[in-house]
Amino acid sequence: MMTETNALAKAKVPAAIVAKAATVAQQNVKVGKRKVTADAANKRMAWVVQVNAIRDSQDRSAFSELFAYFAPRVKSFLMKSGASPDLAEECTQEVMATLWNKAHMFDPAKASVSTWIFTIARNRKIDILRKQRRPEPEDLPWGPEAEPDQAEAIGLQQETEQLGKAMAALPDEQRKLIERAYFGELSHSEIAAETGLPLGTIKSRIRLALDRLRHAMK
Amino acid sequence: MMNDMKQIKHHLTEPLLMGYAAGTLPEAFNLVVATHITMCDTCRAALAEYEAVGGEVMLDAEPVDIAEDALAATLAKIDGGLVKETPHPARKADSVFPGPLQDYVSGEIDSLKWRKVGGGVSQLVLKTSKDASVRLLRIPAGTAVPDHGHRGTELTLVLQGAFTDEEDRFGTGDVEVANEDLHHKPVAEKGMDCICLAATDAPLRFNGLVPRIAQRFIGI
DSSP states (O other): OHHHHHHHHHTSSOHHHHHHHHHHHTTOOEETTEEOOHHHHHHHHHHHHHHHHHHHHOOHHHHHHHHHHHHHHHHHHHHHTTOOHHHHHHHHHHHHHHHHHTGGGOOTTTOOHHHHHHHHHHHHIIIIISOOOOOOOOOOOOOTTOSOOHHHHHHHHHHHHHHHHHHHTSOHHHHHHHHHHHTTOSOGGGSOSSOOOOOHHHHHHHHHHHHHHHHHHO | OGGGGGGOOOOOOHHHHHHHHHTOSOHHHHHHHHHHHHHOHHHHHHHHHHHHHHHHHHHHSOOOOOOTTHHHHHHHHHHTTOSOOOOOOOOOSSOSSOHHHHTTOOSOGGGSOOEEEETTEEEEEEOOOTTSEEEEEEEOTTOBOOOEEESSOEEEEEEESOEEOSSOEEOTTOEEEEOTTOOBOOEEOTTSOEEEEEEESSOEEESSHHHHHHHHHHOO
């Protein structure tokens, strides 16, 4: 039984899916002045494959690739959020270790790897920097048919890429305000009531994934 | 309880969702946000969007140098099991208190140590960090909470029953986000005691002398 489960898990995001992601991305969806390139969508699917390799076979080379890309960015985020370089370094290593420990919990139909690592870093920031308890919403229990759907996973990865591009295309002033909110330089009462974020298609994609989950639970 | 989410009409605001996603809200506000999201799929989905935004902000942050031995040190932490992940505590499904709130409240409505705040209303202050405060309010059916205004922001989440104020009707799962402009006088609907989770980042301001004196003693 165990073997069967492992085999299923391994089949979740095979190379063919990455190729398909590239094909879909080659349709070159226009977002503002930019285009979502096949490369960019590939990069996100490559992260998914790397996380799955850690989950399935404790793959250290996959981990070191993710580490090389994300650790300097996680550390930067933590320093901008007020951590000293030493504390940020320590926290970053813990964030990356948590990625390893929780690789089995990552769901590419619900989040991009960048989103997931951000939430781990955010949580560590509250624990260590702010020294507060951290109330979290109750997880939705997984129903029997809630296995991530491959097309949905690809769609979500692409739309997160589009979100990133659309954010990059925002006027400087607006983008800076969003960054300041995430680095903790603005309190909730200083954040504009309408943030004007280009959430676009990711909105409907995420709602779809949730609806499917709710449906599977019934 | 969690399946009547279609009836939820009053949701979290963008700044609160963004603040929760960013990890910058006071603990008391995080508790209200996490509890509402447990009851509301609309806001659960919206939070995922703001977390995606956070991921992109992090990706765009100028990368900084990490220690030369950082990867080796991290692998050593992994091998040594040095980074412990806190398991989710066991939670009751049939409680009037959704999961996140159960970590702060031990017991059910009738077994808690409520303190009277006047007019039949009672409260239970929950322990959180000092930058804001959060309490459970128990408002007997048909009763009004003393008229009060705010200096900061007040979040009121209905856990059971419903209340009505100058703004609207707030039923189970609804959250009212009140700023300092609002002087409101919530009245619990008849039929059932109204249980609310209310957080504020500044002391409430009651209108009228008697409530103001009472406020000094009860600390809301």
